[in-house]
Amino acid sequence: MIIAPSLLAANYGRLASEVARHKASGAEWLHLDIMDGHFVPNLSFGPGIVKTLRPLTRTFFDVHLMCSKPEVLLPLFADAGADQITVHVELGERVAHLLWKIRSLGLKVGLAVNPPTQLATVRPYLPQIDTLLIMTVNPGFGGQEFIEECLPKIQQAHTWRTSGPHRFHIEVDGGINERTARECARAGADVFVAGTALFGKPNLKAAVARLRRAVEQAIPPSESDTPAGRKPSRITSRQ
Ligand SMILES: O=C(CO)[C@H](O)[C@H](O)COP(=O)(O)O
Numbered sequence: 001m002i003i004a005p006s007l008l009a010a011n012y013g014r015l016a017s018e019v020a021r022h023k024a025s026g027a028e029w030l031h032l033d034i035m036d037g038h039f040v041p042n043l044s045f046g047p048g049i050v051k052t053l054r055p056l057t058r059t060f061f062d063v064h065l066m067c068s069k070p071e072v073l074l075p076l077f078a079d080a081g082a083d084q085i086t087v088h089v090e091l092g093e094r095v096a097h098l099l100w101k102i103r104s105l106g107l108k109v110g111l112a113v114n115p116p117t118q119l120a121t122v123r124p125y126l127p128q129i130d131t132l133l134i135m136t137v138n139p140g141f142g143g144q145e146f147i148e149e150c151l152p153k154i155q156q157a158h159t160w161r162t163s164g165p166h167r168f169h170i171e172v173d174g175g176i177n178e179r180t181a182r183e184c185a186r187a188g189a190d191v192f193v194a195g196t197a198l199f200g201k202p203n204l205k206a207a208v209a210r211l212r213r214a215v216e217q218a219i220p221p222s223e224s225d226t227p228a229g230r231k232p233s234r235i236t237s238r239q
């Protein structure tokens with residue numbers, strides 16, 4: 001199981017100390033939401049901020065690109081210190097090349113799917129990815145309500161993973177709290193992104209521990225680390 005606090009809910013006025021809070025929290029990944037004001041109706045931050053934060057921690061930087069033109073951004077985020085970059089399947093025919101490009105930059109590869117998009121659209125790309133990010137809110141903003149209708153997608157992805165040859169993390173993002181994380185864990189998710197429920201809390205370490213306990217209670221210990229008894233590369237810090 002991997003817990004990935006989203007910096008989107010951190011205090012932007014003191015990012016260095018927010019990273020220190022993350023470091024002390026026991027969370028495995030730091031989720032970095034990049035919004036371009038076009039793919040989603042909001043702006044967040046860019047590679048300059050990521051590069052500034054990179055020397056402060058060895059944690060795994062999970063960069064979620066909600067951007068219309070990742071082509072121009074991939075080398076910048078690779079240079080800034082991303083460990084994994086996730087692009088959206090909604091970008092259509094450019095996806096295969098983008099995934100190849102991320103891999104060729106030496107990074108882990110993620111593919112995200114929005115709530116209204118059919119899960120079948122990601123299936124051709126499963127051989128190319130390390131992480132399938134199933135959005136459980138419409139992207140663009142933190143603090144939204146979890147969309148329950150996304151749960152069958154997690155179950156379907158879990159079935160693909162257990163019955164097929166491709167090994168990938170199933171990451172959930174949006175409206176994740178102790179209750180919804182439990183539901184996602186039962187459906188087969190193994191990476192849990194949360195902004196409001198983690199950085200949004202004064203005690204991040206305690207919030208991470210609560211979320212972890214909720215997930216552990218939802219699934220048997222043998223499966224809590226590696227879905228369905230398999231061993232994906234457990235990537236939790238810089239290699
Ligand atoms: O990708 C995202 C939004 O597009 C964020 O990662 C996500 O919304 C996390 O925030 P919260 O836990 O508050 O929903």
Ligand SMILES: [Fe+2]
Nearest residue numbers: 033064173193
């Ligand atoms: Fe995200």
